[in-house]
Amino acid sequence: KTTTMNPAILFLLLFCVIIESQPSSSVDVVQVGLRQSVSLACRPDDVAQNEEELVWLRNGEKIKLMEENKKGESKVCISPAIYDDNGATFTCYLQSNSSDVAFVTLNVTYHPELNGSEEVTIEEEESLVLQCDMRANPLLSSMLWTLNGSMVDLLAGGFTVTSDGFTSVLQARRVEKSVHGGTYKCTATSPSAGVHSKLFHVIVTEKTIKFPLMPTIAGLVVVFLTALLAVVSRWKKITKVINKKNAK
Numbered sequence: 001k002t003t004t005m006n007p008a009i010l011f012l013l014l015f016c017v018i019i020e021s022q023p024s025s026s027v028d029v030v031q032v033g034l035r036q037s038v039s040l041a042c043r044p045d046d047v048a049q050n051e052e053e054l055v056w057l058r059n060g061e062k063i064k065l066m067e068e069n070k071k072g073e074s075k076v077c078i079s080p081a082i083y084d085d086n087g088a089t090f091t092c093y094l095q096s097n098s099s100d101v102a103f104v105t106l107n108v109t110y111h112p113e114l115n116g117s118e119e120v121t122i123e124e125e126e127s128l129v130l131q132c133d134m135r136a137n138p139l140l141s142s143m144l145w146t147l148n149g150s151m152v153d154l155l156a157g158g159f160t161v162t163s164d165g166f167t168s169v170l171q172a173r174r175v176e177k178s179v180h181g182g183t184y185k186c187t188a189t190s191p192s193a194g195v196h197s198k199l200f201h202v203i204v205t206e207k208t209i210k211f212p213l214m215p216t217i218a219g220l221v222v223v224f225l226t227a228l229l230a231v232v233s234r235w236k237k238i239t240k241v242i243n244k245k246n247a248k
């Protein structure tokens with residue numbers, strides 16, 4: 001009897017409505033937008049196995065199923081899809097036979113969270129730091145920064161733009177009112193997710209006289225060092241005492 005050798009069938013439900021079912025070919029990547037929902041369903045293709053329990057794994061870890069969701073057709077709902085679900089693999093098989101598995105990998109698509117505007121007030125000679133989210137799937141190739149509508153002039157403004165793949169950071173040390181004040185905009189463009197941008201209205205104000213910080217810091221360092229020395233010398237005494245005890 002060859003019909004008992006059954007690959008479990010995986011088919012896909014989107015928003016709990018079946019939009020696609022592929023009885024013989026296995027779906028291996030399911031695409032879902034961030035914060036959207038997706039349901040995965042699994043069932044043995046031989047009705048004779050409808051009374052056998054199914055097992056679901058997420059990245060190799062067992063998913064807890066309700067009693068009524070274990071036999072026949074079993075569904076797992078991912079709602080809402082989060083960043084961490086991207087690349088997660090869901091596996092389903094009959095508890096009685098784990099050599100026959102069906103699996104899908106989630107492809108969670110998302111674009112940078114960029115919108116609205118922010119007011120930034122900064123004093124002359126301080127450092128300016130502006131940050132824009134650049135997390136995206138598919139990956140974003142670059143982030144465009146403009147000041148008053150034209151590309152930020154890195155050299156003239158002493159700007160640096162860095163990114164760690166999650167955030168794009170525009171920085172300038174020692175800002176000057178004439179050079180650094182204005183409206184900044186970061187723009188992320190991708191063929192699949194369109195254009196997303198965020199504004200920063202940066203106002204550079206006159207420098208105010210501040211309580212001198214340096215002497216305070218130096219003072220604190222001295223106090224700290226003194227305290228440290230006190231502890232060290234005490235500790236020496238303590239170890240000596242212990243050593244004496246040990247010597248006895």
Ligand SMILES: *[C@@H]1O[C@H](CO)[C@@H](O)[C@H](O)[C@H]1NC(C)=O
Binds near residue numbers: 004100
């Ligand atoms: C488990 O499934 C595989 C693949 O379909 C099959 O070759 C094997 O005989 C099955 N084992 C049992 C114990 O049913």
Ligand SMILES: *[C@@H]1O[C@H](CO)[C@@H](O)[C@H](O)[C@H]1NC(C)=O
Binds near residue numbers: 029107109137192
């Ligand atoms: C995920 O989906 C996006 C958008 O369709 C696509 O560009 C990307 O290649 C997919 N990634 C994987 C790993 O399938």
Ligand SMILES: *[C@@H]1O[C@H](CO)[C@@H](O)[C@H](O)[C@H]1NC(C)=O
Binds near residue numbers: 113114115116133
């Ligand atoms: C705007 O972006 C922030 C993150 O910068 C995000 O928390 C918020 O949900 C976004 N709002 C909209 C309407 O997209």
Ligand SMILES: *[C@@H]1O[C@H](CO)[C@@H](O)[C@H](O)[C@H]1NC(C)=O
Binds near residue numbers: 148178180181182
């Ligand atoms: C940008 O525009 C604002 C308002 O028009 C202006 O005050 C500022 O000086 C401009 N900034 C630069 C760097 O040109």
